[in-house]
Amino acid sequence: MMSYKCLIVDDNEIERDAIEMFLRKINRLEIKAICSNGIEAAGVLMSEHIDIVFSDIDMPELSGIGLLKSIKNAPVFIFITSFSEYAAEGFNLDALDFIVKPASFERLLKASNKAIEYLDLKKSAENNTEATAAKPNGADYFYIKETKGFTRLNYDDVIYIESMGDFSKIYTADNKHIILVNLKNIERQLPSFFVRVHKQYIINLNQIVTVGSTEIQLNHNNIVPVSVLTKPDLMEKITNKTISRHSK
Template identity: 40%
Template sequence: MRCIIIDDEPLALELLEDFISKVPFLELIATCSNGFEATSVLQEQKIDLIFTDIEMPDFSGIDLIKSLDNKPMFIFTTAYSHYAVEGFNLNAIDYLVKPIPFHRFLKAATRAQNFLKLKIEEEETPVINKQENLPQFIFVKSEYENLKINLGDIKYIESLKDYIKIYTHKDKPILTLSSLKNFEEKLGKLNFVRVHKSFIVSLKHIYSVQRNRIIIDDKWIPIGLNYREDFINKINN
């Protein structure tokens, strides 16, 4: 994977450069001391992965990522833990807090490598198969509108008696009159899984699984006993 490092601290640049040299599947293309240098590199080179600090003069790592139309994968490397939620809301591959041990760096890099493999496999899957097996979007009635929702944008769905709440990248969830069971049938079973009597989650948006709960963004979602076996089988496969 072709990668760049962005950090205004020379020692941090040296450490990450050394780490990258020890990982066979990483190729360092450039080191940048600020976001402006990085933008020039990104315009001229094909980059798969960005390692970026967050707090830098003039142009923060978060500002840089938000400014990119076609985002490579990115991992935040920072001395501050309080940006973690915002980082993952931007779909960061990982969030490394300084001082970064090598084993933690390797884990993050491996996660990026696995994500890239899945993306390549998906792109190589014939389009006709994708269309036959998976719906790409649905329409739901909310208040006085029929809203189109891309399935890839759905993070999780929560049941509220006669209504369900659909959580996407937008700040406000979508409320529609439906049962979770009826909605589950619309979604297709490859990318979504029922994990609780009140929740369906998108496998794509899961950050981590911790015993009997799932974390998506800053939301903790319980795993019901009756759904656990099916869920574990899905993530293992």
């Protein structure tokens, strides 16, 4: 299977070396260049084909976010930073993932596999083997078109949906389905018991087990993050379903 070319950008030498060491252990990743600042990285991106950028955010002269904003048709970006407050802006710019330092091998592996899966899907879509979705009006189910044909899914069986850039991954109890529809377009077509809880996640309210301060546990041991911005809307919907001491 093909490898994907990577660029590492970080102004901290120790962090750069650690990221390089971890990424060299991951199959299908080829480190094409390592840069110590955003300006140097911008030069590499102008002259080389890069598939995935692993970038720090807080760097002098040109930040990681500034680097992403400066690129037309940017490659996949995975941000690695000590400052979690940058996460919302990073996701708004369609960064694929956001890792808080210190980055462990397990966390980098998870982000890398997500990027590889996304790039594989994108390549597959270019070869006309993409999956799409279709919703019969008023029905309690919908269809997705996969390479093997059409698959019917019941809304009630969907646990959550994860964004993968131009694609979305639909999780049920016994399977995962990837379709060439972005999360924003899916959200417009879902019933009211689905709610956006994060830039990258939509959940089925009927699949919630518990809601914590920063994450939600769903049925079948699934856990997704909940953002500060979306939590008030989530809690309002939950409150509307809560049994009260006093009936209205």
